[in-house]
Amino acid sequence: EAVEILDDIDEYAVASYTLTKKSNNRLSKLTSAFGLSEEKTRRVDLTIYSSGVVFLYPDVGDNEEGKILGKFKLENLKVEVRKTRSTNMRTLRFNYLRGDGAPHKDFVNVKRETAQEIENIVDALKKKDISKARELADGSSKEGSPYLRWFNQVKDTALVDTDNDLCEILYGRNGQLDNRLEDGFVEEIDEDGKTVFWWGVSRNNRTGRKIGSAEDRKKFCEELRSVLMKDICVEDSAMVTEGPFIDAGDARVGDQEEVSGTKDEALKIPSYHDWFEAAVDECKREAARVGEPEDLEYQHELTALLTKKFLMDERERLVSQLDAFQRDGVYWWDPACQKFPIGDSRHLEPFSAALEQVFPDHYKPNGVELLDGQYVQKEKTRPSWPEKTKKECWDKLRNPTSGVLCKAFASAFDVAPASDVATFVNDQNAPDSEFRVDMYGNVVAKPGAAGLAPFSVCYTEYDHVLPWSRGGTSQSRNVEVISWIANRRKSNYFLHGTDYVQGWSTASKPLNEIGLSVEQFVSLWLNLRDTLTRKNGTRARLTELRSSKLGKRLVEDILYKTCAMENSWKLYRDVLAGGSTNMNGEYEQILPARPRGDLLKTLLAFFATADDAEEAARKARNYMMMDAAVINSA
16 A cells, blocks of 8 residues: 555654645535635644654544544655745645555645745655754744744634634644643653643644743743733733642642632632642652662552552542542542542543653553663563453453343343343353443453454453553453453553543543444344344244344354454444545544444444455445445435
């Protein structure tokens, strides 16, 4: 494939820009050309790295998996600056080099100097001249604050983006709309060992904006308030003065704050500011009894103490979303809602950012090479899973008659969950149950079941809920058996960090029902019952379905089989959602809803009978297109 998708990046960006993308939709182009409608455009963030480029919609609502515009390697890109009628504006075209033509993205109303700068930077990086590329990116702001180079460019974009004002362009990105300005920063050590502030999120999430030093942050706050002609924060002093920071990642904490309304109407509520810093300090004092901060023993002890103090050794907290526990309008970190208040909705994101710094990812993405040559815990290697842990993990998912799976079958088949359904899922004896539901709502098969092929739709993997690289242990309370599709999506992300503030379903990397959902699973058996009913003339009972020939084929030839290799999780994710990802890395929703019943069975069968995963994806896409056409014609 000439167009290669760029792997996840762990490096500092060379440059970032906010651009205006012109629609590639043919109908939109035709109607605008004939003056029947205005040309459709979208704001897009372009981030350039030494290894490739990332296009991302800056609006929070669009930052879901499948709506990313694309990630591409530099060797497959050609940047072209095109003249327009305006002497000061250019169209910037990104061509994707491939043998059967050159698909492209056009960005309009780009300032001439900016367009030329982007082209020069990409050319320098393609020649492996990273130093020159960074020098070009610094440009006229080399002697000034780092934020000037992107902030000025964003202001230029706002001048030609008539549909949105500067406040929306700046604050609509990175979830900043509900933030006091001080809560929107992340402090980090850059590749030169210097402390820098980012606005939004840190570099590895690829959507943050570099601010610079603490002094640069003050200047940025002052200039931003001046540009927007309004107060950004409830407290004026918060924009230009520094508050205390904790050492654990330097996440901001401070006194109890005003969080809503005007100054006179502000309501003081309990929040994490009341206890977070003290909890970290307490753990540090305890750890100091066994050694100095640079000692390995100290780090091991501190990790263990922080894990206990912040309840990361309690399953109820581990497997519950950040905002799961609430009382009297206040979110709490402890399930009992008694000890550790988080605050209201405005506190969730800064709290999650602070928590991420307490449990940072101490390993590079490949999980092998250590940072600073040190481990974060006593487990020096990821242990193999003992049978005891495996059994305990499967037992956690046992299907009670009041559980989601039994209820779904009881409702769909109009039977008693305590009898027919319990017999069907074979769950009277816990170790013998065949299908259960993982913590993300995906239907999974019993690990090691006879005939269960690796990487089939119901295949499972064992996962550290608190990632091992963040200090999570391999004890059963921190281990869950989950859909392998969800496990590949989760990777080493922190379930209670900034990526999942809005929940596991609406996050940029959604986990809930990323595999086979309960509704889809039930629909397969409803379809089977209807098939048997038409064939035999009498309605088949739920308990008879699994033992029937068609039931055995459904399980053994579809749910348990796959031709796809290990990296096919994205293909399954797309098909189960009713869409596909094209060659440019863009997700396209084809069906109006997740496929069910006979359509779903047909799509899954492609993965069990095709010669390879790509062939299965092509067949599934074509079949969905035909089904969508039928739906639209109706």
